[in-house]
Amino acid sequence: MYKLLVINPNSSEKVTNDMRDLLPQVPGIQYDFYTAPAAAPSEIDGEHAGEVSEAVVYPDLIKRKLLDYDGYLVCCYSDHPLVYSLTQSTNKPILGIMLGSLIYSVSNPRFSKSMILTSTSSWNNTLDKSILKFFKSHSFPQSMARTKSFDINVVNLNNPVVYGEIVKKVQLYLDEEPQVNCVLLGCAGMVGLDSKLAKTFPDVRFIDSVRVSAEILASLVRFETS
Template identity: 25%
Template sequence: MSVVHLLVINPNSSKSITDGLQESLDPCTPPNTRLSYFTAPSHAPAAISDVITANQTATVCYEALVQTKAIDEYDGFLVCCFSDHPLIHMLREHISSIQSTKPAIGMFEAGVSHALLVGRRFGVVSTGTGMKHTLIAGVRAFMGANSERFAGVTTSGLGVVELREGDRFRIEKLMKSTSVKTAEKGADVLILGCAGMAGMEGLVKQGVREAGLGEVKVIDGAKAGVELLTGIARLSRS
């Protein structure tokens, strides 16, 4: 079986986020799959906290990816921002314009898809409030309707870069408390709602367990995205 070469895209310019993704994803890379990583150029926003920064990062990343001919080099593209990030749609449009079938997906889509398959009700553990309503609208649009299976978005107040570079005690405390609030809404599946949360599955489970709420499943959308994208990329070749 030939190797599938995927590009994992961090659409903000914070290298610490990319490093966290690589640390989390490399050990669980599927067989016959190779991952490469892309960080947005330095003039892109360091974090994506609202619609404005989402659009700014999309434009900068798209231009860089096209200029470096990355579309030709890789078999699939995973955008690691937990939102319906504009870059996903820009890549799909470009790929379609050159008559290619290479897939481009987001960790948001992969995380929600995974959650729907493994639990009764899911909630999103997120960062600040800037993207909360956009995330809620994105989930509803992806599912095609409002659904009782969606327990909503719970914000921690943590910043995107803070998750990788901030005070560990504060991060652990807020991640645990936010996870508990999400589980209390009836969610038996919790999605890590930021690329900066890569590798924090154990912390989330621990917080819910310590609160006496039992066991929950925790989904990292980036990990789900790599698995899903690998399969789609292989099928796209056939």
């Protein structure tokens, strides 16, 4: 049995509970869940908040002796600095959910073009820069659309009341980018939204970044120990 630590680097217990409820069990894999202490931001809404989050979470993981897992999933949709900090304390696989979703999108030949949908527009430019870093390119890749946002607070993304607003935004962005047939849900707070949107937009694949990254991390852990 492999043990993976699913890290919520913000202090919102709701986000952690949503992931715990909706992340499917994988044979031979045990998921443990971690929520950042109260000193961490309740919502990571940009690079500075990510840095504050890392400064709180990394020493807390060391203090609580949580560095003996077989793999680590950092559940913030960004190039979160915690991913790199963890490499100083463990040689086990570490994966951020943004990287996991991008790996999935580029490995699937059925996708003509992919687009990240994030929570708030404050992330758009930052995530676009991270896309360039991932592709090691100075020009935006043709296989990706520019990042778009719902402009909805992370803790409300799974609220049924706002689903109609989410659908309107998705339709608008798909009309603007008709080649897009893969949407990467760019926030851990969107866990479970993929299945709802798939029913509304059956011709588009919506990727839950936490679920797909958990699957990829489990594969990496098995590969590293094979």
